[in-house]
Amino acid sequence: MNQIFSNTASVATRSKGFIGIRNTEQQYGLLAIFLHWLVALVVIGMFSLGVWMTGLTYYDEWYKRGPDIHKSIGILLFLVMLARVIWRILNVKPKHDPRVGSLQTRVAHGVHLLLYGLIFAMIISGYLISTADGRSVEVFGLFSVPATITGIANMEDVAGKVHWYLALLLVSLVALHTIAALKHHFIDRDRTLEKMLGVRTQTKTKFHQPKERIQ
Numbered sequence: 001m002n003q004i005f006s007n008t009a010s011v012a013t014r015s016k017g018f019i020g021i022r023n024t025e026q027q028y029g030l031l032a033i034f035l036h037w038l039v040a041l042v043v044i045g046m047f048s049l050g051v052w053m054t055g056l057t058y059y060d061e062w063y064k065r066g067p068d069i070h071k072s073i074g075i076l077l078f079l080v081m082l083a084r085v086i087w088r089i090l091n092v093k094p095k096h097d098p099r100v101g102s103l104q105t106r107v108a109h110g111v112h113l114l115l116y117g118l119i120f121a122m123i124i125s126g127y128l129i130s131t132a133d134g135r136s137v138e139v140f141g142l143f144s145v146p147a148t149i150t151g152i153a154n155m156e157d158v159a160g161k162v163h164w165y166l167a168l169l170l171v172s173l174v175a176l177h178t179i180a181a182l183k184h185h186f187i188d189r190d191r192t193l194e195k196m197l198g199v200r201t202q203t204k205t206k207f208h209q210p211k212e213r214i215q
Helices: 002-015 030-053 062-090 102-130 155-188 192-197
Strands: 137-139 143-145
Touching: 030 062, 030 155, 030 192, 062 102, 062 137, 102 155, 155 192
Parallel strands: none
Antiparallel strands: 137 143
16 A cells, blocks of 8 residues: 555646646746747747748739738737737746846846847838738638728838838847847756757656555
């Protein structure tokens, strides 16, 4: 019986390490992790696509297809970001590693807010470029987003410049964010990156040998 109880306790201890959908004080949940990496991949992909499109000419096959895809993904990214903000508000935020100082914690929080703000600003400026002529934005033929602000002089050009400089700032900040995460992992050796990679806290499990049975 002692052996059975010991094994049961050990399984219970290990089960605490499983990652659930929601965040905990020690770990990001599966949905937060998924949204984080989805947004990261989309931002990098959208920047690459945008830079590539600047080299297209009128007769290129992707001259119209590229911008249409870029616009559609931008609208979907806006919806994903809204979901991410709501999920962030509704969930507990994992505690920072005790080895991370208070100044680093405040800087990290500020960087996260700035990243969120830049992404939303990028999407809005892109929307203003796309709707400057009064036409709505078609999203992969599934639905359309109507133009709401029109008739402003040089709106497309101004929004285009803002969009470009915001893109450069966002990608630069993403690069710094990545470097900081790698520093935490390889130099500071804390769990900052592991929590967003879904690496759970290792728990030590001990199997107690049963006492000698009484004959």
